[in-house]
Amino acid sequence: MYDDRSDPQTSVRLTTRLITEDGVRFIFGPYSSGITNATSAIGERYRVITIATTANAPDLYERGYRYLFGTLPLATTYLHPVLEMAAALPEPPEKVAIITPENLFAIAAAEGARQKAEELGLKVVYFARYPQDTTDVSSLLSAIRDAGADMLLSTGFLQDGMLIVRQAKELRYNPKIMGFTVAASIPDFRTNLGRDAEGIMGGEWWAPSMAWEDDFFGSASQYAEEFEQRFGYVPTYHAASSSIGGYLLQLAIERAGTLDTEAVRRELLALDEVTMFGPIRFSDKGVNEASSAAGFQIQDGQIVLLWPEDISEGSLVYPKPGW
Amino acid sequence: MNGSSMGRRGAGLILGAVVLAALVLPPFYLSGYWVRVITGLLMYGALASAINIMVGLAGYPALGNIVFFGTGAYTVAVLMVKADTPFFLALAVAGVVAAVYAALLGAAVLRLRGAYFSIATIGINHATSELVTNLDGLTGGGRGTIVPFFPGSIEAERMFFYFLMLALMLLATGTVYLISRNRLGYGLRAIKADEQAASVMGVNTTRYKVLAWTISAGLTGLVGGAYAYWLAFLEPPYVFDIVMSVKVYIMAILGGAGTVIGPVVGAFFLELLSELIWGRFLEAHMLVLGIVVVLVVLFVPRGFVDLAGRLARALAGGSASRRAEGVRSDG
């Protein structure tokens, strides 16, 4: 295991090192879709299976790679539960604004949300990309408010996500729904924002409170407990996805009875499992097509799962409480 | 030609043969990882030589020269993805596009000197990066763009990129050598020393500066184009990376700006060091690199070649005349 400093040149070099120096046959991909893009290309050339556990931009899986598998559903579906929840309301919001940083994964999620919103009959009145390192979105939010959007979706990361909430509050911009992707599910988002995070919604690939379980890890909550005991913090989907990636690879190798790449690949494609991470089945492109995101809302500083309805732990507060 | 210079020529030939062997043989004996590392060294060597034309010869601190690397990389990517252009044709176009970009900018920007010029180049790099990000229909914007694979076996690919980068490095270094022996080189060195004096000596300073930047940019664009095909995936921040640009700049200074071989030596030294530091200090890698940068500026501001020359003179005693080895640099 090497630290790649989140720089593609280094990542690629290290991937090559793992394969050609260390004789590695299977690789767990790096964090972020962009870098996975570069390293999986190396894996593909050397016919080494890459299991990407945190990279789910659709572009990755549209290249026809044979040896790339992703444990997460496509990023495009990240905000679908939030939109579905909104559309199912008796008085749904009317106008949607979607903003995204310039980033492979975030743009995919935003584009996916735009498409879904239109399918559900919600009108997208504002769609914008902003620079990833932006320090000021107040004018962006002013413009969104002027466009009359009563639902704001953002696919930003922690930093810009927090900036959006703080500046929306400063501007007294009160959409009925505020939804985030990865930002809202990170504990720092809630601890840093405190009460301002109340009522914010999000999509989530996995949470300890989900009812999934398997023979190896037990239930999702058991996994989370054990994880917290060993590492000292509550696991997010990133950790769970990585654990499950390892588990799936192990299963596939056991079933293949060999470390031969082609045999293991066939077994991975044949998998159809329900795990503590949810159901998993890889499409021909290597994407987990069996699972989908859940929708949640932050209530009293906790993530409360609300969607799909059969896993709902509470009821939606709508519209979101004002600032 | 007297006897001693004949002897030196002979020694030079032997040395050249050894160096050539050292450059050609590695991919046949080393693992994929090391071949990739050395391919990276060659790439930095080529970039350092290319920036040397501006920094070392003309004395124009083109700190944002990486803009041509990114321009070249995106030219190759767009041509290969959108127009199915064969790689070598795309690469040639990348060199031309980068060169033309520099020529167009040069007429205006090269009126600036010193830090003003540096900062203008940094600004151009930033603006170009943002432009590429915003032209997402063409470039994929922040999503990045995927460049087609090299068609062939892994071994063939490894060889291909190794020798491609080697060829580019030799091209860049050879260009510096040729320039420095020619009127262009003398003219540029005169510009570096005193632009006004150079102009009244008949050096068309505007044309020479633009020409130097065009050549430097063309070479940098070629390397960027090769990089795009090698990495197979681009995002604007990866190829318009100002940290990379400053690193290349430091390499040229460290080795000896203005000398033919110095920048390559600097590039090899810093990249290898970087690789070694990285192995020892996983977390503190960039920190240690920063310390190296500070130490270089404080203690080797004129570079290794100058340092070696001074050491040699000191060892030979006061009698050794102050002869320039190759092209001398002067801060």
Added chain:
Amino acid sequence: MSQILVNGLLTGGLYALVAVGFSLVWGVMNVVNIAHASYIMLGAYITYWLFHLYGLDPFLSIPVSMAALFLLGYAVGSLVLNRVVRFGLVMTLVLTFGIDMILQNGALLLWSADYRSITPAYAGQGLAAGGVMIPYVRLAVFVLAVLFVALFSLFLSRTRMGNAIKATALNPFAAELNGVRIQRVYALTYAIGAALAAAAGSMVSVVYTIHPQVGNVFLTRAFVITVLGGLGSIPGALLGGVILGLAESLATVTVGIGWSEAISFTLLVAILIVRPQGLLGKRFFGGVG
């Protein structure tokens, strides 16, 4: 629309404070101080830790962060920078780039890449005036930033030290002949630049999320503003800051936020070429051939 202008103006005030120290060091010492980014970051962290560990109000911690960075700046200026200043601007630029790498990555090791923020009780409160929201925190930051810039301007014109700095900026050789100790002036100027960066950093920490790289974005703004306003020009920094803040704000609602950086950097290059002395500044160093 008026909200957009207010946003731009408020941001512009902070930008001005971010730029003034940077502009000073460049104008007086002929040093493009890349480490300014790190000084902003360190100022922000000092305020963050004082708030989190001792509950000190972020605005009250400004003097502390300024004093701390003044000392650091003086040390760096006298021990490192003074040895290299004579090598010229490009070498010092590279040097401060190295210092910046050390400080930023040091901060990364010490405090991790985690995003942190300060949320005092009054955060998010504001003044509503005719449909325009003016958040108290941002208003305070604006007022303080302008106040700092004004006080600093007074310092330059009314004190002996300030006059020495100005004289050195105009002609270091003449100043030296008149008994100014250049090395000391340089170290002090650098220290003051760092202290001003720290003040800006403290304010950044109240308005934005902080992390080890938080200074970088502001550094790029400082570049543009300094060139826009003129090297070492204090009113220039103020004007440049406000212009940039407004321009970015307007760009967001007209051409789209994605283009705002492309525009500001194109502006930077254009101004360098057309009017290198900036809008208000005198040309201290270098310039057009």
Added chain:
Amino acid sequence: MGDRALLVGRGVTRYFGGVAAVTDVDFEVREGEVLGLIGPNGAGKTTLMNLISGLIPLSKGEMVFDGRRLNGLGPWDVARLGIARTFQIVKPFAGMTLRENVALGAMFAREGRGVPARQALEVAAEVLETVGLGDRMNAHANELTIALRKRLELARALALKPRLLLLDEVMAGLNLKEIERLIELIRTINASGVTIVVIEHVMKAIMAISHRIVVLHYGRKIAEGTPEEVARDERVITAYLGRRFGQGKGA
């Protein structure tokens, strides 16, 4: 020495941000002569020289060199037409040997038909020989005394094989003996057919070598003639020594 004008200036004017440094100066430099250019500090002598060599453009007026208009030409074009110059503050190319310094001129010499680097180095050796620096060809400029640097500056200009040579205070900072040797050198150069314009503060020297003298004051030409004529000119005396003194003597 003929009467044919090699360089003619008409109404030569240059403003710096609204302030006139040279105003409406008419002058001519005749083929083969040594023309002295004198005037108190700030009279515009160096500005005029910068205008001739194309370092700064004219605000008004025109200049013609051997039938070719100089207006709008870059300094390199002017140099290639055969006008070389030295600078008041010497500007040797740091990092180059004396030989390389001088070779540069040969490389870019007249009409742009400069010679290749190797050949230029041969030419440089000859030129260094003529100015008396032949034994120090591989030295660097910063190792030279000020007197020798002035000679280097001169050698560099000569390498351009100029028809017109502009010398801006080549004697400043030299001792008497050095000045004498330099005067000798300038005469030799002039005798070889090079027309020369000299700016000089050392009055004795300029009176000795100039065939004619032009006097500038506050950017205007106030007198012109042989050294003897100029020395008797009342306006010149006033300009140099102050109004009252000039008037008193005239009265």
